[in-house]
Amino acid sequence: MVSSPDNKPESMANPPEPQRLDFMAENFAILSRRWPELARHIEKAADNLPPFTLVEKTDRTLFIDGIHLASAYNRQAEAQLQASMVPDGSPCAHVYGMAIGDLPRILLKRDSIRELTVVVMNCAVAALSLYFFDHRDWLDDPRLTLVAAAPTDRIKEPFAVAPGPLQLACDQASRLRDLVCLELATPFIRKRHRPDNPHLQKRLTENSEFVANDPSFTELTASSRYRTVVVAAAGPTLSDHYAWMKDHKPGPIIAVDAALKPLLQAGIVPEVVVTIDGHADVYDLFFADVDLALLRESALVYFPVVQNQTLQHWPGRRYAAWSKAPIFADLTKRYPRSALFSSGSVIHPAVDLATRLTGENIILAGADFGYPNGQSHVAGCAQAQPVQGSHWVLNSHGERISSIPNLRAYLRDLEGFIAGKNELKFFNASPEGAAILHTELLTELP
Known part of the structure; x- marks a missing residue:
């Protein structure tokens, strides 16, 4: 378990004070209660973490395997931009990539949302996020479903994307990653083949x-x-x-x-x-x-x-x-x-x-x-x-x-x-x- 002192991420074995940096126990308690199978996958993935650094700029974020999990300067603005992909008034939505939780948190503030599915693109990345950041508020929302990406998954609309987790997708999420990237790129691809070219x-x-x-x-x-x-x-x-x-x-x-x-x-x-x-x-x-x-x-x-x-x-x-x-x-x-x-x-x-x-x-x-x-x-x-x-x-x-x-x-x-x-x-x-x-x-x- 990442929350065990002996298994804390090595680079954070002696975390700086006074900011708290270990939220795994509380986050994992909700995860285990609501989605026990996913919790087991994340727990197993925590034994093989990718290279990472905790970044403290204007905002706190993680730098994982060369990719920022979220913005280090304005996470809220980034999440708001991504959330705009889901039309106002939509009763349901999918989010590809949990990141630091900002995107699902913003969508769950909408009164219109009745169902929100968040797809974990990499369980090891999710383990790091659950350790360093407090996700309890949105994880415990009854409208939420949290799932791990599967090789045969198809895109479900409307959706929003957390770019960092998309780039850090694991092997079993790679096909879904490609489908999401293709869907995002389609409007730009079509411009190349316009009739007035x-x-x-x-x-x-x-x-x-x-x-x-x-x-x-x-x-x-x-x-x-x-x-x-x-x-x-x-x-x-x-x-x-x-x-x-x-x-x-x-x-x-x-x-x-x-x-x-x-x-x-x-x-x-x-x-x-x-x-x-x-x-x-x-x-x-x-x-x-x-x-x-x-x-x-x-x-x-x-x-x-x-x-x-x-x-x-x-x-x-x-x-x-x-x-x-x-x-x-x-x-x-x-x-x-x-x-x-x-x-x-x-x-x-x-x-x-x-x-x-x-x-x-x-x-x-x-x-x-x-x-x-x-x-x-x-x-x-x-x-x-x-x-x-x-x-x-x-x-x-x-x-x-x-x-x-x-x-x-x-x-x-x-x-x-x-x-x-x-x-x-x-x-x-x-x-x-x-x-x-x-x-x-x-x-x-x-």
Whole structure:
């Protein structure tokens, strides 16, 4: 127990006076009475505390593993700002991250609140907070429910977020952390894809003739059906699968554009290549120095914002596609066609395309969503370089691999898409890459 003198946090074994610094006994008494199972988890987590320092500025806070648990200068203003995410008059709310208790305390002052659920994102961080700060007032409020984050939790609205605990989320809370971060970032992401984006509008104009004359991707999917389809992404582990992809090919390969060069260098010609990105240099990076003669029998599925050179030089069949993003709204009216799922990454429409080509199995190869062995992409990709992400995801061994917020967001959106495809089996071929919910690890070819 943290409240035991022998188990006090080491750096506070002789706390300064006169301010009181040990509230664990009183806090824990309420916790044990109301949520005994959670109390046991926190008690166990207290045996393995992260590095921390008690900070005394304008306000008292904790500096844990390089992150401030709350503001050291104006905790109340910070909590008020976060509480504003919950609309006035809401009868219920969720809070992600307990922090020092300021945020739930402010929300519980609202007469309209009838139910408040506070989600603990890291039990060890909660133990430190319970030791150093008095939480008794809000912990004992009958409207409160306190729970620990679980790997399969979904976001519940309306919600507010304590940023410190979100960044300090433990392994079992990492998926929920990513979902919360993605939800917070969504309004800013949408701004990049507004219909009035001049760069994307220019691309649509340049490619209008191709879009008008090329068939929809649905013509590609209508004519063929396969037992198994392989989606080749450009993660570092893609090269681990060249042998079976080449020698024991279980089905057609749909390659994302960044994986094209490495696959061709390995002697593997994909049946389909998917490209969607409107960035200026995608053609130069992924297509310019490829032996296009190898791809005469391959199909290109593209979004109309890609570089015009890609469409001009592709030697095989081309199929136009788009997502439900606002930038394609006018096109959808002029050319009513089905849309492919896309939430920022080319792997999304590639996987959606695969679901339309099979009624059984989809294998994801190189879908790493992180940097196994400190590499950004598979060797041979123009973007491949040593890298160390500032964030992390769990791989299929339960180990942390470095990542970045974009990749984490793409992963969670893909998981959400796969969750709606219960009729199919998805296999993750790359245990060293990110664990992907709703997939099985590939142990033998289906």
